[in-house]
Amino acid sequence: DARVTQTPRHKVTEMGQEVTMRCQPILGHNTVFWYRQTMMQGLELLAYFRNRAPLDDSGMPKDRFSAEMPDATLATLKIQPSEPRDSAVYFCASGLVRTLSYEQYFGPGTRLTVT
Amino acid sequence: AQSVTQPDIHITVSEGASLELRCNYSYGATPYLFWYVQSPGQGLQLLLKYFSGDTLVQGIKGFEAEFKRSQSSFNLRKPSVHWSDAAEYFCAVSGAGSYQLTFGKGTKLSVIP
Numbered sequence: 050d051a052r053v054t055q056t057p058r059h060k061v062t063e064m065g066q067e068v069t070m071r072c073q074p075i076l077g078h079n080t081v082f083w084y085r086q087t088m089m090q091g092l093e094l095l096a097y098f099r100n101r102a103p104l105d106d107s108g109m110p111k112d113r114f115s116a117e118m119p120d121a122t123l124a125t126l127k128i129q130p131s132e133p134r135d136s137a138v139y140f141c142a143s144g145l146v147r148t149l150s151y152e153q154y155f156g157p158g159t160r161l162t163v164t
Numbered sequence: 165a166q167s168v169t170q171p172d173i174h175i176t177v178s179e180g181a182s183l184e185l186r187c188n189y190s191y192g193a194t195p196y197l198f199w200y201v202q203s204p205g206q207g208l209q210l211l212l213k214y215f216s217g218d219t220l221v222q223g224i225k226g227f228e229a230e231f232k233r234s235q236s237s238f239n240l241r242k243p244s245v246h247w248s249d250a251a252e253y254f255c256a257v258s259g260a261g262s263y264q265l266t267f268g269k270g271t272k273l274s275v276i277p
Contacts, residue, residue, distance in 0.1 A: 053207070080263055092254065092267040099263065140207055146263060153265060155200075155207035 051075045053156035055141050061162045067129040070159045073122055074143030081124045082142040082153060083109075083116055092140075098124065099146065131163045166191045168255050168268035176274040177245050185240040185271050187255030197238040198256040198265065199229055208254065214238065225249070250275045 054073045062068055074081050082097040096106035101118040109116065113132070118124045128135055138160050142153040167190045177183055189195055196215050200208040212223025219231040229240045238255060252272045256265040 082263075082265075091269040094264055094266075097263060105264070142208075144263070151263065152198075152210055152213065155209070157205075157207045 051154075053141055053143050053154050055139075055156040055159050057159060058157060059160045059162075061164065062131055063164055064132055065130045066163075067127065068131045068135075068161060068163075070126045070139055070141075070161070072124040072126070072141030072143075072156060074124065074141070075154055076122070078143035078145045078154070080144045080146050080151070080153075081118060082144070083124070083126050084140040084142065086138045086140060086158070087136075095126070095139075128161075131161075133163045136161055136163050166195075166257050166259070166266045168257050168266055170253075170255055170268035170271050172271045173269070174272045174274065176276060178276045179247050180244050183240075183242045183245045183249070183273070185253050185255075185273070187238045187240065187268060188236050189238060189255070189257040190236065191257050191259055193259050195238075196258045196260070197229075197231060198258070199223065199227070199238075199240050200254045200256060200267075201225075201251050202254065202270075203251045211240070211253075245273075245275055247275045247277060249273060 056071045080099045083095040086092050095109040096116040098118050115127045138158045140158045141156045144151050144153045169188045198213045199211040202208045211227050214221050214231045222228050252270045254270045255268045258265050
């Protein structure tokens with residue numbers, strides 16, 4: 050049963066610290082998405098990659114957030130420095146883009162708390 | 165810009181009763197529509213999707229949804245709700261050539277035994 054995995058599942062950190070979240074997409078998927086979920090804003094797309102190349106990161110605060118895919122099996126989302134307003138659940142999703150048909154498969158999320 | 169509205173923040177139904185969750189979308193071209201379910205502490209699971217063809221689509225767990233272009237709606241239905249259906253449900257829209265999903269704010273479903 051292929052799944053998207055995310056680590057860590059929970060992270061508590063102090064303001065100003067660096068946070069790195071990792072995602073392993075489903076093997077063979079060529080598109081990876083990062084979302085942030087909060088009570089106030091709901092689910093927001095932060096960035097996405099296709100074939101490891103960033104296609105859109107316009108939803109991401111550029112001054113402190115960065116997203117990369119060093120290889121096809123690993124996507125990372127980094128926050129430096131972290132702030133209390135970054136507290137949220139961060140989801141990674143992967144998909145296989147085919148003509149007229151694609152689905153996004155979500156990981157379990159990383160719950161981030163910044164104090 | 166595309167958008168999704170789920171008018172009901174919270175719905176409570178009795179087990180065995182029928183269910184309809186509303187979703188209205190705004191999209192400039194032919195929409196691709198999705199329903200996802202999120203159980204507490206879990207990621208989102210795809211229930212069903214509409215790309216083209218038959219406007220009534222069947223999904224997993226006994227759910228179905230109907231696409232009505234004239235009403236810009238994609239409502240989710242289930243004839244008989246089970247206690248395990250208690251979760252949050254998200255409607256989402258995308259389109260041909262776009263890999264981005266825009267989600268609604270979600271509808272939380274509670275089921276009374």
